[in-house]
Amino acid sequence: MTTQTAQAAARVFHRDQLDAWGVPFDLADADNAAEFPEAAVELHREQVGSRRWVSVHELVFRAPDDGKAYRVTYQQGLTEHQDGTDEWDDRDHVVGEEVEQRPATVMEWQRVGDHPADDEQPRPHPAPRILDDDEYEAAYAAARGTLGRHAARVGSVVLAEALTVALAAVGILAPAPEPDPDTCPEMFADREGDWHQCAEDPGHDPADGHNDGEWSWPHGDTYARPEPDEDDQAQPTDAEIVEHARTIGLAEPEKAPAFVKAVRDHLAAEEQQRAADDHARHLAEQxxxxxxxxxxxxxxxxxxxxDREFVDTGAPEPDEAQQQ
Structure with a gap:
């Protein structure tokens, strides 16, 4: 028996055509579609992601010319400073995927203590893919090329860290470094994609697990996600702060402005620190x-x-300083 898999149908729209139909912000709906026969009809809309300055949305609409349903993705600025954000990311052509409505099983939040049956337990999180050296170098070169003239200001260290974190966010790990031969060679990557090597003796019993002094993980687990220590818990990441602010904004709208201000202040302080560090590096080189x-x-x-380790060897003697 031959099994055939249908290819997903798609249609390429010009942005002017979508604008004429009211996509993505001025569509008709099921109640007034008859009054606006030349407008697309909104069938479904939801936010599916966010980046630093924009939110990403998915829209399903029915095209007025062929009556088919299409799904497109657009973006919106998160603050008044991004009011000029182009919804199609400055693209002239937008690909719409033809879709149809079908019943589907979805995940839902339930009370703690309500456990599903054994055969309904969720599957374990899939293991991440580890890039080889050539793949990582290609990804790094692409990221650096995208930055263009800004790459030198960002610096190779910061760029590599950002790339590692971005890859880890989608389940991809940078290659592990060569292990130190003086300790156990077992390694694992944390949730930010950084690799840790076991600090125990090379001949220790692996059944006892592995430990690098800060993190611990069971033998055979190359992607352990242990709880961070108390110091790490006290310092949430930018993504955690933004997500917390978003959650508060949805649940308690009256608190949203204060949280938005806190997020902006936090990001502004980090930007100032980065600028100060860049200036210090330049001055040090001079x-x-x-x-x-x-x-x-x-x-x-x-x-x-x-970025340099300073060893205090004492200030120069007055006579020496005068000679200099």
């Missing part, structure tokens, strides 16, 4: 270059550089 050219001490460069 001090190092000038010091080497004139034979001066460059300890001040190490002191102000945010």
């Amino acid at each position: 001090i190092t270059t000038l010091g080497k050219a004139r034979g001066w001490s460059t300890w001040a460069a190490d002191y102000i550089h945010p």
Whole structure:
């Protein structure tokens, strides 16, 4: 018996055509569709994601020319500063996937203590895919190329960290580093995609699990997600802060403005810190270059550089400083 799989039907719309139909913001609905025969009819709309400055939405509409239902994705700015955000991300053509309504099983929130039957237990989270070196280098090169002239200001370290976190968010891990031969070689990646190596002796009993002094995980688990320590719990990530603010805004609208302000202040403070670090790096490089050219001490460069370890060897003697 031959099994045939139908390919998903799609249609390419020009943005002017969608605008003429009122897509995505001025559609007709089931009640007034007869009054506006040239408008698309809204069938379903929901927010499906968000990025730093925009929210991502999915819209299903019925086209007035062929009567078929299509699904498209558009974006909206999250604050008044993004009012000029283009809903189609500056694309002239938008791909609409032809869809139809069918019954489906969905996940729902239930009271703690209400457990499903054994045969209804959710499946374990799939193991992430680990990139090989060539794949990671290609992803890094693509990310750096996208930044263009801004890549130098961001720096290779920050770019690599951002890429690692972004990949981990969708279940993809950067290649693990070469293990230190002096300790147990077992490693695992945390939820941000950073790899940790067991700090126990190489010959320790793996049945006891693995530990690097901060994290612990069972043997054979390369993607453990242990609870962070108390210090980490006290420092939520930007994504956690934004999600918490969004949740509060939905449940308690009167508290939303205060949370939005807190998120903005937090992000602004981090941006200021990044700018200060960039300035310190630039100043340190200038001090190092000038010091080497004139034979001066460059300890001040190490002191102000945010990425260098500073070892205090003592300030120069007054006579030495005067000679310099």
